[in-house]
Amino acid sequence: MTPIEEAKNLPSILRRILESYPGSEQDDRGPENRGYRTSDFPDIQDLIGNRTEPAVEAALGNQSGNYNINPTFGQGAISDIPYIPIERTDETTTTQSGIYVVYLFDPDKKRLYLTLNQGSAEAMRTSSRSGVGPTAATILERHAERYREIIDVPNGFTAKQAELSSELNRSEVYNSGTVFVKEYSPDDLSSTGAVVGDLVTAVETYDHFLDTLYATPEFDIGSKGVWTISPEGGEYWPTWVENEFASIGWSVDDIPESPDSPTGDRTQDSERQIYNFQHEIETGDIIVAGSRVNSIDVPYGIGRVTASFDEFPDVKGVETHDDIAANVDSREFEHSQFIGVDWVTVGTVDPDGGVSVNCLKPDKELFHQWTVHEFEPSLDHFIGALSRRMEVADIAYDVEDTINDFVETLEVERVDDKYGNGKEIPEEDGVEDDGVDIFDEWQAERSSVIETSDDDIELPELVFTQDQKTRLLNRIQSALENGKHVILTGPPGTGKTKLAREVARHYVDENHEMVTASADWSTFDTIGGYRPETDRSLEFHPGVFLDRFMTDEEGTPANEWLIIDELNRADIDKAFGALFSALTGETIRLPFDGKNERPVTLVGDPTDTEVSSLDSNHYFIPPDWRLLATMNTYDKTSLYQMSYAFMRRFAFIPVSVPTAEDIEEDLIQEYAKAWFGTTVPEETANITAELWRTINEVRTIGPAIVRDILAEVRGGDSTDYTDALIMFVMPQLEGLPKTKQRDFPEKVGSVNEDDIDVVDTGQLKQFARDYFEVEFSDENGS
Incomplete structure (x- = not known):
């Protein structure tokens, strides 16, 4: 079998192990009394003992020789948790010590965890030594917390503990030792590319992490x-x-x-x-x-x-x-x-x-x-x-x-300089005199994109009442002119993301970047960090923020605005790090060296003469650079909170929905012309307006969701809004009290007339029963 074929087998092997391994409910096994022996399961023995190692080696390719791969599910008696470790041989050759990547199978929950983990033997020995208070689990958890501060958790993985069932022997130390994790159900193990890619990513991150961990002190x-x-x-x-x-x-x-x-x-x-x-x-x-x-x-x-x-x-x-x-x-x-x-x-x-x-x-x-x-x-x-x-x-x-x-x-x-010690930092000699100039000279050759913008901001495909539009644009322009960054807030569908794009286009044309925040973000994503090159050396690469401030490797500054959609989905304090101070004019020396072995510097104050030269390690924040962000107010209580230190650097501008008085047929027709280039039947406009007002009494929704409703019904021969409500509106009720979810079908059903059935309340109740698990007092739920 070729290496490619072996690698393709990895997901199916993992799935077969996960689905066929006996859970604790199938026997009376535990630390003292295991009911099965490895010889009782020849198929699993073949999968784990013979098939897994070559599949993992094939997935890792030419680098597999650097690792010890020793899958096991026990010796004699089967273990509660079968596992497949990938250990860098200069770090450890046993899961009892050191740091390693490991697949952990939970046969009770039928879940597989790919983790960066720690051996527990040293922690157990430490906790048993005289005068040491913390338990082994606490020691492992504390290590994991500190490792997460310096590690670049890859996309798709989460910086938290694994969740192996507590009834399984050794689950506590495996859970406590987890640095980052990705969880799979059996169905998740159907994609070869995703499973193999996750493993390669985890091992590459493992290598990078060890190199970083052991680089200090020197x-x-x-x-x-x-x-x-x-x-x-x-x-x-x-x-x-x-x-x-x-x-x-x-x-x-x-x-x-x-x-x-x-x-x-x-x-x-x-x-x-x-x-x-x-x-x-x-x-x-x-x-x-x-x-x-x-x-x-x-x-x-x-x-x-x-x-x-x-x-x-x-x-x-x-x-x-x-x-x-x-x-x-x-x-x-x-x-x-x-x-x-x-x-x-x-x-x-x-x-x-x-x-x-x-x-x-x-x-x-x-x-x-x-x-x-x-x-x-x-x-x-x-x-x-x-x-x-x-x-x-x-x-x-x-x-x-x-x-x-x-x-x-x-x-x-x-001699390391990560903490400002030892290594002498070369003088900032910048670029030759006949090359690129200092920042002040670069800045003097250009005009502020904010000060020179006199035209009104255009908002194609966005419809607001005249008063709302005037108030909204005045607030945005005033905030930007006063040096503030902007966060647009409001319920779903009010056009916050499109508005942010149009504002950026108005000031800097297409010279902007849009990204969506994630709970997995760290300073590696936003500021940057070391990444391995093809020769396995480490080189600094800028993150999504620093990338906005430099045009080329010679250090030519850039003024590329950044839009962050769903900002509060990120752990702000963890992800933004040094940007806090830089946004208020501080110059921050980051704990990284660039290609010329000089420290990477984020220059929040471009007038700082000590770092004024245009250099490949100097990332200047121009005075007219702005960060635009959006925040869904329905998520703000359940997602990451923003510190006051972060909030005071921004102007919060609400993007609200029209008032009940404004939601009439004329407004719906204005939206329809902007969205579809034509009006809709008068009856459709009236019903849509009435439904929108009624929905807003339960959960406020923005025009974008109304657009989805109109797109669903405008081409049909009837005025049945049931499907549109189920697909686009009812999921927005998530998080509301059960009473409101239960009352919603009858609430919107009030728009039905004797000769027109706008909604089928029975279908809405069935969806509420299935999706929200609410109960209705009548027997048939209708």
Whole structure:
């Protein structure tokens, strides 16, 4: 079978597993009593054991070799939750630790979840260590919250927990560990392109996330060596911290020549460790203390060597290491060789202290059976992961402060500039003098699109009463001239979106962009962020806002207005980030480097001389740039709320429906001519006007919905409005009290006359019963 054919099989394989896997209602299985064994299900065993891995590999294509794919549904007894993990091999090779992408099957709800998730073993071990309060689930949830702050959640996925059934074993840790998720029903697994595309997107985001996560902090440690050492499973750790040293216990006095690296021979390997301790570890080196506890890496602390093996007796004012051992205040301390260490502790200073952690590493273990050896992971990646774990476990309160404590004690240089530290930022040399000019010169060559616009705004296909039109346009023009951005508010169908487009066209012609807000939006969508290139390098790409302010890669400014439809569907504070300050004239340096390794800057104050040069990293907001947005007032209580900090940058302008006095035959005919180029029969106009007034007594609707009604009935031979009401009006009753939904059919039925049946109230009641689950007092619901 070709790779393409294998990839095409993935959705059907996932669906067959989901539909055929036994749920807990089919047996009495649970953590203590599982009723089935894997051998009882040969078809599932074939799907998960033989078919799934090649299908996933084919979907990932040439990149599949970078990942460990190990689908399973248990060993012996079947597991409650079968899963298909995709693990980057330098991050983890087990779902018990690290971060990975995983399909999680819920056989009870018949739902499949594609998630970015976390292993629970380290969190469980951390929560069980002395002095740590949060549960493992809480630790995982806190990590997920922090990861969502830096991750670019892809479209179609949601930054929330999975919702695996609580009755299933391990559902709590899987749910708690979820960073983002996409849920599938069996019917959702019918599209090959969508399912394979989702997986590729999730894995690409996973890669980008790990690269971003482990990019900070970044250290320059110079020539310092980095070592790992075990304090006898934690037993000697309190003594080490109290006496500011590290020690080993072998009695060999000296090994003058370097032995071979560890080979498995106990004598030779012991000699290697003694030699490292006596001759390789130098003053100024860095040493990590930790142990392997129940197959989990547990670091106790990190320190800087203050005195080597040869120097330490002099520091202590004695002649030999035996003299040091004799002065150690510990009854059962049996080590005999020492180096001085200034420690930064992790967790409590006792044998059961420490915090388990996972980080990128070339081997699956941080702390081997070899007591003294070179530390294999990148030190900065390790300290970043450890500091994040300390914060969520309530051992430290700020990641940056913790990292900087390590930097100060270890005497290393921090060179990353994500938090304004370290790396020197090159001078802003901009563009050559004979190239593009500074922003003020670009601005001086153009006129304000707002100040030079004298004509009235044209509103084709939009009909308002004269008073309403005058009031509406005066408010919009006044707000724009006074430097405000505009949010058009109103019920559905009042023409807010078309109005926003016509306003933008009036001022900037087609030089504008329209987007629809989403609950999935983050600053990655609006401001921008790093994205992987074809060579797997990361490069900054502007989001929907920054894209409006630059014409080309040379940094030529642009003034492309932005329209956001359904603004309050986005989590405003999360999605808009630095734009808050920029909209009020602040200049914001973003936490990204552009192609020239200079920080990307959003310039809200173009007169700021420090960033005045036109540069590919400078995004200027011209004084005459405006943001136009629409907001459905029926959604405002159920969707994301806008902070006052955001609201005060805007003028809120209502786009209302005509009053009951204005809704007459003449207005309907005016709408019909604008919409269809011709009038409608007089009877149709009268009935439509009466229906519109009646509907508005229950739920106000705008002209756009009336247009849909007229389009449905104007070409027919009858005046039956039933279908139009069911298709276009009744869904708008969602969210109203049940009493109003129940009364609506009879309410609109009042327009029926003796010789004209405008609506069939029986059909309306049936729809209300099916759609809103309302009940009617009469038996037949008519």
